[in-house]
Amino acid sequence: MSFAVNTTRKFTWHKMDPIASHMKNRHINSTSPILKSLEPALIYDKLENASGKPPSHDLYQQLSSLNLNDDIDRAGNNKSVLLLDDRERLRVNSAESFLRSLNIEPGTKVKVVSIFGNTGEGKSYTLNKVFFDGKEVFRTSSAQTSCTLGVWAMYNSDMNVICLDTEGLLGISKNEHQRTRLLLKVLAVSDIIIYRTRAERLQRDMYTFLGGASKAYKDHFSATLKKVLAKTDCEKLAGGLGPGVIIFHETHYTDTLHQSASLIQSVEDILQSTFADLNLSFDSFCFMKYVGVKTTNSVTSFEQLKMALFEKLESTEVRSPRDAKYVYLTLKSLNEKFQNQISDASPQLYLPAFFTCSDKCQSCKTGCALSMGHKEEGEPHHSDRNCKFQHQYQNCVYLCKICYKNGNKIVVKPSYQTSSENSWSSYLNYVWAGYVIECPNCGEIYRSRQHWYGNKNPEDCAVRIEIVHIWPGEKLLLGSQNSAQKVIDGVTMISDLVASVGSQPKKIISELAADKIAPPSWKSNLESKDCYICRTPFTPTAQKHHCRACGEAVCDPCSSKRQPVPSKGWSTDVRVCDHCYKDSPPSLTTTSDGSENRARVLGETVVNTFAAVKSVVYDKPKELLKDAARPTYWTPDDQCINCAICQKSFGPFLFLHHCRSCGKGVCDNCSKARKSVPLRGWEYPVRVCDNCHYL
Numbered sequence: 001m002s003f004a005v006n007t008t009r010k011f012t013w014h015k016m017d018p019i020a021s022h023m024k025n026r027h028i029n030s031t032s033p034i035l036k037s038l039e040p041a042l043i044y045d046k047l048e049n050a051s052g053k054p055p056s057h058d059l060y061q062q063l064s065s066l067n068l069n070d071d072i073d074r075a076g077n078n079k080s081v082l083l084l085d086d087r088e089r090l091r092v093n094s095a096e097s098f099l100r101s102l103n104i105e106p107g108t109k110v111k112v113v114s115i116f117g118n119t120g121e122g123k124s125y126t127l128n129k130v131f132f133d134g135k136e137v138f139r140t141s142s143a144q145t146s147c148t149l150g151v152w153a154m155y156n157s158d159m160n161v162i163c164l165d166t167e168g169l170l171g172i173s174k175n176e177h178q179r180t181r182l183l184l185k186v187l188a189v190s191d192i193i194i195y196r197t198r199a200e201r202l203q204r205d206m207y208t209f210l211g212g213a214s215k216a217y218k219d220h221f222s223a224t225l226k227k228v229l230a231k232t233d234c235e236k237l238a239g240g241l242g243p244g245v246i247i248f249h250e251t252h253y254t255d256t257l258h259q260s261a262s263l264i265q266s267v268e269d270i271l272q273s274t275f276a277d278l279n280l281s282f283d284s285f286c287f288m289k290y291v292g293v294k295t296t297n298s299v300t301s302f303e304q305l306k307m308a309l310f311e312k313l314e315s316t317e318v319r320s321p322r323d324a325k326y327v328y329l330t331l332k333s334l335n336e337k338f339q340n341q342i343s344d345a346s347p348q349l350y351l352p353a354f355f356t357c358s359d360k361c362q363s364c365k366t367g368c369a370l371s372m373g374h375k376e377e378g379e380p381h382h383s384d385r386n387c388k389f390q391h392q393y394q395n396c397v398y399l400c401k402i403c404y405k406n407g408n409k410i411v412v413k414p415s416y417q418t419s420s421e422n423s424w425s426s427y428l429n430y431v432w433a434g435y436v437i438e439c440p441n442c443g444e445i446y447r448s449r450q451h452w453y454g455n456k457n458p459e460d461c462a463v464r465i466e467i468v469h470i471w472p473g474e475k476l477l478l479g480s481q482n483s484a485q486k487v488i489d490g491v492t493m494i495s496d497l498v499a500s501v502g503s504q505p506k507k508i509i510s511e512l513a514a515d516k517i518a519p520p521s522w523k524s525n526l527e528s529k530d531c532y533i534c535r536t537p538f539t540p541t542a543q544k545h546h547c548r549a550c551g552e553a554v555c556d557p558c559s560s561k562r563q564p565v566p567s568k569g570w571s572t573d574v575r576v577c578d579h580c581y582k583d584s585p586p587s588l589t590t591t592s593d594g595s596e597n598r599a600r601v602l603g604e605t606v607v608n609t610f611a612a613v614k615s616v617v618y619d620k621p622k623e624l625l626k627d628a629a630r631p632t633y634w635t636p637d638d639q640c641i642n643c644a645i646c647q648k649s650f651g652p653f654l655f656l657h658h659c660r661s662c663g664k665g666v667c668d669n670c671s672k673a674r675k676s677v678p679l680r681g682w683e684y685p686v687r688v689c690d691n692c693h694y695l
Contacts, residue, residue, distance in 0.1 A: 018405040080138050080152040085333075086167060088182050090335055091150075100154040102162065110155070111313055112162045117196035118205065119146050119168025122300075126196050127163050127246065129302045130309065131156045151186050155324075159313060162327060164190065169209065177342045185334045188221040189327055190243040191319045192312055193304070197247070200254040205276070210245060211280030217242040218284045221334065228333040241286040242313055244319075247271070249292040249306050256292025257662050267292075286318040322429040357381065361469040363390045370472070381471040388467065395470040398463035400439040412439050412463060414448075415683075437462060463555050467596035473679075519568070521551040528553030532576055549580035633663040633680070640665025645690055661692035 022245045036107045082091045092098045099106060109274035113131075114124045118220050124138035124147070131137075137154050166183050187193055197206055209610070222242070236597075249256060257267045265273075266288045282288060293306050357368035359381060368381040375381075389396055403410040414435040437446040437458055446462035448455060459465055518524075523532075528544065530537045532552035539542050543556045548565045554577045561581040562573040640656055642649050644664035650656045654667050661677045666689045673693035674685040 040086065051335050079165075080154040080165065083153045083164070084151040084335070086149040086182075088178060088185075088339060090332060093326065095325040095328045099324060102153060102324075103157070104155050104162075106322045108160065108161050108324050110160045110324045110327065111191040111225070111319070111321050112164060112189060113192045113194065113309065113313075114164035114166060114190040114328055115194040115196055116166055116183060116209070117168060118170045119198050121168065121198050123168065123194075123196045124148055124165050126153075126194065126302065126305070126503070127165055129300075130306055131159070131161065133165050136164075151182065151488060155161065159310075160321060161313060162324065170205065170239070175342065181338060181342065184213055184221075185217050187243060187330045188217060188225065188334055192244045192246060192523065194309075195245060195247045198250045200251050200256075202247075202249060202274075206247070207280055210280065210282055210285075211275060214280075214282045214284040220338070222284070224334060224337060225330065227305060228330050232448065241318060242284040244287040245282075245285050245289070246289070246305070246308055246312070247290045250300060251292070251294050252296075256294055257290055258292055263615070282587060289314070300314055328579065359472050361387055361395075361471060363393045363395045363470050364388045367388065377406075380468065382606060383469055387469045391514045394468045396465050396467050398437065398458065399466055400442060400445060401462055401464050402442050402445070403439060404464050408441075410439055410441060412437050412445070414458075442607075518546070520569070521553065522546045523551055523553050525553070529553040531558055533558040533579060547574055547577035547580055548574040552577060631663065634658050635663055635665050637665070643667040645670035645671055652687060657687055659689035660686040661688045661695070664689060666690075 024386060059556055092101060098104075103521050104110070113125055117123050121279055122140075124140050126141070127138050128134055128136055132154070138152055139147050146168060148165055150167060153163070154163050154165075155162060155549075164186055167179055169180070169183070195205070195206060195210065257270055261267045268288060271288060271290060272282075285526075289308055291308050293301050293304060295301070355371055357370050357372050357374060360367045361383065364385070364387045366383045366385045366387065367385050369379065370379065387395060398412045398414075400408075400410045400412050414437050435448050436444055446458045446460075523546070525544065528538065531554050533554055534557070536542075536555055538553075538555070543552055545556060545559045546552070547554055547559060548568055548570050559575050559577045561576050561578065563576055563581060564571055564573060565576065565580075585682050635658070637656060640650060642660075643666050644653070644662075644671070645666050648654055648667060650665070650667070656665050657668060657671050658664070659666055659671060660680060661681050671687050671689045673688050673690065675688055675693065676682055676685055676690075679687065
């Protein structure tokens, strides 16, 4: 059938009997307490309020038989039927009652059209004008209170369409979320939905509702509908697509979207673009059509809406008519599945985000409950919610257990030194004796390695743990982020101290010390100005040695040979000058007791041992531990290619250091400054780069 023929199709409507209409209006407007007491919904609500739980559904059906208004409406056969009340309760108990109430013959295939929009937009009036020739099938009212609560249904036998009138959005409701869920369930069983809006411009609430409805259909309703249709052997929806949408937009002073459209961009393209700008999706709907009318007088024209509806109802490309009983069964299944109580917070005049502090705890992501700017007033962050512990943040504090028992909450923290120790000696104590916890009232309450074995954890004997929030900009509370690095720093100091014995950094002092333990036959270091063999003067950087045979001071090239000197008490290969070296080593049968050079032998043994210990015990483990001990905010060594300040490349002659404040890799020249960095847990002066030194 062509569109031109369809538009000329003539509709016939049921006529309401004048007497029934008069009785209907009289009873509706009546304030008789008898009639109100016989209203089943009122009795049902009173029973629910009295008992604390809703009565049985059978009781409601028995009460429904006492509803005089329903009897009159059925007799007149021209009033809509309450399908779902405003509490999502189904008011029809079976598919047969559903068909009988709407005067639908069993087996009739129908389509469903529902209407949505804000309260007071004229939804009921629109359905009456489009489908029922203006008759007040769905109740309208000029009062401020909403005249449509819940979902009402009526059947148009000429078009085989079930019309569903819904409660308006943005109205005064005790449970707005429950009302929205009710509307979405009705939308899910519809073939076409009309979104009715009377506004000079399309507003955001329409896009928000339709975008949310599309997502709800795709995420929740689509799979449920397929299961319901499979159980009832109903015709499946094509591709699982949702209903089609017709936006009926009425303006008074402004132009509709039709005037904004062009050959390049249609009205639907404009709508799609707006949905995309709002980051909303509408892909669950099988189609979206815009119908705009500009009302210059008091009479709204519905002709364009009728034509658009008729065209879509006649089309079976996406959705075909289905048995009317399946409409009820589908709605019943959705209502039974999605019926849990919804908590509904009352809308606030302002959002907390407007004025509340935006900082959040790094551990539990709880926001600060105070107003913005409280930090400038000296008030710390605060939250009434409990926090959770996370190891990387170490968001706990130690409370002195003794003080806590006495009613005082004294916060204590581990430290590498006591209040009476200086920073240099505390390194040695930290390495060998562990960290210490001091209480300002009780003194030292814990040391981690106080005994050789059997040391307890501080939580077991000295402190009480309390989990606290860690806010942005606050240092780690226990300071354990760099505790391992402090150990490495302590080991470095000891290894450098030991290395200074072998490398002789202070030449004069070391030569005086060497003369004290040198054999009497050795020439004094202070008297030796040049090499005994080549007469090359000794420079501050030149190596000065003594021949173990003659005792003269010689340079390194003139004393490269090694052999025993038993006459002087050296039974192993030792350094000798080129003059004293012999191709045939001397016999060991004639030996000295070595008493004159015993101090030197012991000194060399100590120096060589310390050098070996420094290399094996300190240097190697230190390199292995650096990666594990490095604080998390430090840049890894392998990523430090150039100095962060001067951009010079690190290498054998440019050593890598880390700024204790920012953690970047810098050279020695760019990190001469020293200062404490409490935010990072460094309570004493440490290396910082030039950039951080002036912050």
